[in-house]
Amino acid sequence: MKKIWEFFKGTLVLVSKGSKAYYTWMFSLLVLMAIGAATYAHQLSNGLIVTAMRDQVSWGFYISNFTFLVGVAAAAVLLVIPAYVYKWKPIKEIAVLGEMLAVSAMVMCLLFVTVDIGRPDRFWHLFPKIGLLNFPQSLLAWDVVVLNTYLVLNLVIAVYICYKHYNREEPNPNFFNPMILFSIPAAVSIHTVTAFLYNGLAARPFWNASILAPRFLASAFCSGPAFMIMLFQVIRKYTRIEIKNEAIFKVAELIAYSMFINLFLLGAEVFKEFYSNTIHVAPMQYLFFGLKGHSNLVPYIWTAMIFNVTAFLLFLIPQTRENFVTLNIGCVLIFIGVYIEKGMGLVVPGLVPDVLGEIYEYAPTGTELLLSLGIWATGLFVYTLLLRVAIPILTHEFYVGDDGLKPVIVDTEFIRRSGTLAPSHKD
Amino acid sequence: MKKERMRRILAQAVAAAFLCLAASGAPAAHKEEGTPGAKKGAAEPHTPHGPQFAVPKPPFTPGIFPCSDCHKEMKPNPTRRTLTEEHTNIVLNHAQGQRWCLDCHDIANRDKLRLASGERINHEESYRLCGQCHGDKYRDWKSGVHGKRTGMWNGEKQYLLCVHCHNPHDPGFKPLQPMPTPVRPESIK
């Protein structure tokens, strides 16, 4: 027990010390989080009327962000599968960073859902036994179960790995492997369940397509790893963590395949709607071309399409994949493209035109944008905190001392150019 | 609410009046088929012609009834014509090519209406007159499916006479001014 307490105290010391860049980053995030909190207070006191959601479009920007982030969280699997299942060395050491991304993304997901519901004071109604969880009939009840399970699972795995490394011990495979193996179907499950909760609604023909769950998974495997690729480059530049180019290029290649599947499935959907030309083509018509003079989403979706196709080509062609300039451009394009396509480009057309044919053009209000920004800042803040602890552990700069109790913190300067780092202290 | 109560009291009074009439020597009553509304609610008195319906008073123009006040002294004129001296405000727009006033209003007793068989009926039973030509509507009305009904879904219901909604001389249902449109979602702040 005392060991864990010392470890925890050590982490507190770690997170409160860093370079100027670190402080600036954390401070800006805190400011954004404070603004978000104030915005939420405003929303709580006035009700959800401060958003642009109305009866006709009852889900909007918050749920769009939630859907996108569930995909990012699921994508941690992309790193876990090769790392632990195939024991592929170049990725193994850094897979834990992917799991921590999953944790941060899950935190953001839960926050987005909390700010979206009308009565957050009644959240306890969702707990089984204390409240009344409509499991297994309601897909949202499933989502509550799998999302929290996935969050806890990834947190336990990441903390376990870090703690073991901190103690300079090898993780116990009997405890560890089952959890890792379980996290793979868990990751697939969170996104499948989220897809099913849209898919199961017969009232919304845009969502009621069997192709939705595969599309979700395909697009998830594009967005999360793209973020990781950019993050790895930052980490290996500013810390002592070694990330081989091979690992990065391999992830990029996997993204290319996922994006191909995503684009193919999208093409299949588009063909079916426009060729069969039933009345159910209306939402897709609204999304891509506008409907009856309403065309709010058209520029966004075409931007997303162009970004996705360009990024796909950049990742597919080995020359552009292995050139860091084009690779990073591809990552940014794909992240934004999937954010649009799976966020507003999925949720809003599902509700427009509404079930009685009415078109209400939804565009998020300032409140929604500020609050979402605050939640993203929270997620980044959590992730930075986790990295602040994990990276020194992985580079052997934060470990338990020889007395087996007090932690040793070698370098309190976090985020500095590798050339200026003090010589490493490896035991 | 008050109007409903008054209507009900009136309806019951009328029903009571007919009860007395019926009790005072009507032969065995027979029920018409397919009148579910008639079975429920307050006791429905029967006449030889079928069940009575508890309806509110006919919507006479004030002072016009009883017609016999004026017509008792007047000599009836059976010639088909357009009236010029009195009742000029009534322009017949209801099978006017086939009928005129005295096809429905009894020539001998203006307080009564006249069925095709020659039978005279009271204005409170005017639905029987309408029902002669409008059989499908009459059947639906008796079942409670045609026309406005208020009251209890499993208890006493109020029927209206045909003429409460349809002016017998110009029965087309007149257009109404619609109530306000719903507020558009963009305007809900």
Place this chain on the structure above:
Amino acid sequence: MPKSESRESHAFRMSRRKMMKGVAAVMGALALPEKDASAVVWESFFQKHFRELKPEEMQKVLARLEKEYSGQFRKAVKVRATPPREGVLYGYGLDLSRCIGCRRCVYACVGENNQSRNPQIHYIRVLQLEKERGVDLEEAEHYYNPKTVPEKGHFYMPVQCHQCESPPCTKVCPVQATWKERDGIVVVDYNWCIGCRYCMAACPYGARHFNWKKPGLPEGEMNPETHYLGNRPRPIGVVEKCTYCIQRVRNTPGRYTACVEICPVGARKFGNLLDPESEIRYVIENKRVFILKEDLNTRPKFYYFYAT
């Protein structure tokens, strides 16, 4: 009946009660002042699901609500929890050959069911459709406003909750705050709903509405005869819908719904589907009836028909 729609088992209730007692004990141990207002807040926060309330708990809840509403609206408000009648399944008929689109049903409903005036909530939405095109919802006009109705060449189709036999909305609620009662009415426990609005996404008829803001109900227009699952004043952040005027129809004898009574052309018919003598059965058996969005297999108990 699906498991989730039946009452909780006794054992389940027992463990929940114990849990709630434990939580309440902890809270009590915090020694809160015994002021009325905070006690009310406490009770309403921990209030159990409607279907789990024991009779004496139910009485306490109803009394608390009556006190709250009577104070808020400055009149004697009654909140009842009349149970469903045996042998009754409510059905509704709407005569499309008669409806003239006058919207009197919309506003009669608003008055009877204590809906928010600002922001506006209507349970009934009347659609204007073209006779030539038939029922084509993509071309429906919601905001028609001519001088008089009906307009030539058009017909009118009011849409409200269809009280489906296989409701997609009750399936998706994560906390079982909405369910179908034995007499066929789909109800919402406004004190249990968490406002996630999944049911609104699931309803194919646009029948469910959300309280985006604190409902604006003027005390002069408030109908004091209310039902817990029906027209009692709703709080902010919960979903509400047409309940076939549950506060009227479950009485003995049961009154017609407000929309049926107000319709000037008698286009609305209501009754007990299980009674072979009822108007609604007559309609179904004798008229040309159709179901809106029948392919979705929600099996509504709302039948559009043509009397002529």
